[in-house]
Amino acid sequence: MPAMELFAARMCYSLPNSEFPRIQSSNGIPTHRHLSLPHCTAASFRADVPMAGANSRRSRFISSEMQEPWVGFEPEYGSYDSSDDESSYLSLIEKPDRTTALLDDYEMEELELVSDPNHKSGYVAVLGKPNVGKSTLANQMIGQKLSIVTDKPQTTRHRILGICSGPDYQMILYDTPGVIEKKMHKLDSMMMKNVRSASLNADCVLVLVDASKLPEKIDEVLEEGVGHLKYKVPTLLVMNKKDMIKPGEIAKKHQWYENFTEADDVIPVSAKYGYGIQDVKDWILSKLPVGPAYYPKDIVSEHPERFFVAEIIREKIFMKYRSEVPYACQVNVVSYKSRPTAKDFIQVEIVVEKNSQKIILIGKEGKALKLLATAARLDIEDFLQKKVYLEVEVKVKENWRQDEGLLRRYGYGGQIRAL
Numbered sequence: 001m002p003a004m005e006l007f008a009a010r011m012c013y014s015l016p017n018s019e020f021p022r023i024q025s026s027n028g029i030p031t032h033r034h035l036s037l038p039h040c041t042a043a044s045f046r047a048d049v050p051m052a053g054a055n056s057r058r059s060r061f062i063s064s065e066m067q068e069p070w071v072g073f074e075p076e077y078g079s080y081d082s083s084d085d086e087s088s089y090l091s092l093i094e095k096p097d098r099t100t101a102l103l104d105d106y107e108m109e110e111l112e113l114v115s116d117p118n119h120k121s122g123y124v125a126v127l128g129k130p131n132v133g134k135s136t137l138a139n140q141m142i143g144q145k146l147s148i149v150t151d152k153p154q155t156t157r158h159r160i161l162g163i164c165s166g167p168d169y170q171m172i173l174y175d176t177p178g179v180i181e182k183k184m185h186k187l188d189s190m191m192m193k194n195v196r197s198a199s200l201n202a203d204c205v206l207v208l209v210d211a212s213k214l215p216e217k218i219d220e221v222l223e224e225g226v227g228h229l230k231y232k233v234p235t236l237l238v239m240n241k242k243d244m245i246k247p248g249e250i251a252k253k254h255q256w257y258e259n260f261t262e263a264d265d266v267i268p269v270s271a272k273y274g275y276g277i278q279d280v281k282d283w284i285l286s287k288l289p290v291g292p293a294y295y296p297k298d299i300v301s302e303h304p305e306r307f308f309v310a311e312i313i314r315e316k317i318f319m320k321y322r323s324e325v326p327y328a329c330q331v332n333v334v335s336y337k338s339r340p341t342a343k344d345f346i347q348v349e350i351v352v353e354k355n356s357q358k359i360i361l362i363g364k365e366g367k368a369l370k371l372l373a374t375a376a377r378l379d380i381e382d383f384l385q386k387k388v389y390l391e392v393e394v395k396v397k398e399n400w401r402q403d404e405g406l407l408r409r410y411g412y413g414g415q416i417r418a419l
């Protein structure tokens with residue numbers, strides 16, 4: 001790459017120190033950022049991992065940590081050898097198996113295994129067409145922003161696992177990509193496959209619709225999302241965005257959905273403003289089986305922090321760029337180095353499909369990329385509650401959305417990097 005272009009494409013930013021608010025988990029307990037990190041302390045590390053059936057996964061984390069897999073990591077996507085570091089991947093499909101768990105005293109206490117025989121826990125798949133408010137609802141229920149929200153359809157690409165806990169329950173929510181009819185790229189088909197796999201584990205399903213639009217059947221969403229299980233899993237139709245319509249209209253649409261859809265129940269909500277969220281929680285609780293928690297109560301997600309770093313940058317791209325550019329972008333955290341005496345160093349690549357998109361992303365004299373990186377860094381620092389040094393590079397990989405090998409590498413095959 002010529003020197004000027006490299007200068008424009010790679011920029012690093014830093015900020016003076018300041019205090020950040022502590023992030024609260026959904027049950028109001030301050031979290032210790034229990035999202036898997038390569039640099040956790042021993043105490044937080046043990047709670048980073050789902051307790052049930054997690055011992056093998058934990059040892060994988062430790063071995064990956066020792067090998068510092070991200071130091072100098074430069075993915076050669078075309079020649080990626082899957083046997084290489086398979087162990088550092090985290091499956092998004094597996095449900096932890098509580099029955100085979102080997103729990104120590106700390107974990108037993110954390111999971112309250114013995115204390116409450118009426119404790120309920122289970123998985124909830126959040127389904128719906130693009131832009132209906134699935135991520136907004138999931139974030140509201142968890143009490144923390146885990147999924148990115150924009151006004152553009154199809155921003156959620158991965159299944160986002162968020163955990164909502166109370167003293168006597170734990171709901172594990174899968175926010176899924178919007179169900180789409182027309183699959184333009186291999187990326188779309190792989191995303192839809194992930195929607196289906198989320199539902200296979202679900203104890204109940206929420207199907208969101210946009211109440212401000214004309215009512216429509218949800219068969220297609222159920223078929224795509226739950227398939228042959230559609231009459232077996234309890235289904236709630238959530239009429240979202242009720243704040244956008246008049247009460248009389250809500251009642252009419254409610255009736256229509258009750259009469260003409262397969263859902264077991266219908267609840268109108270406004271996810272954005274938090275109306276009706278408790279009703280949805282109560283409905284879920286009535287469907288979840290009795291059982292102990294899968295995760296310690298102060299964990300809000302199983303995804304590693306690097307996953308959220310990439311998502312925050314993707315959200316900023318959606319907010320700052322128009323038309324097709326955001327959809328052509330893939331954000332990869334190439335390196336995440338924790339430095340005890342300096343800011344954490346995060347190296348990110350934004351992959352686009354064409355050189356013209358790269359030029360738009362970078363902007364004149366690198367100004368657009370600089371604005372993007374600054375906005376993203378501030379949010380990342382807020383999320384991580386620490387200062388970071390963010391380096392962003394833009395790369396072109398033609399047709400990455402059609403390349404199955406690359407898509408798997410980018411986490412669309414149901415697995416993401418554990419570290």
Ligand SMILES: Nc1nc2c(ncn2[C@@H]2O[C@H](COP(=O)(O)OP(=O)(O)OP(=O)(O)O)[C@@H](O)[C@H]2O)c(=O)[nH]1
Pocket residue numbers: 128129130131132133134135136137148149150151152153154155156157176177178179240241242243244269270271272273
């Ligand atoms: N007025 C109103 N807007 C909402 C509500 N819920 C979500 N929105 C808005 O709808 C848009 C889409 O919300 P998301 O939560 O990203 O929707 P999604 O279904 O996850 O979108 P995809 O990523 O396309 O699957 C955003 O602009 C939200 O602010 C609501 O209850 N009322």
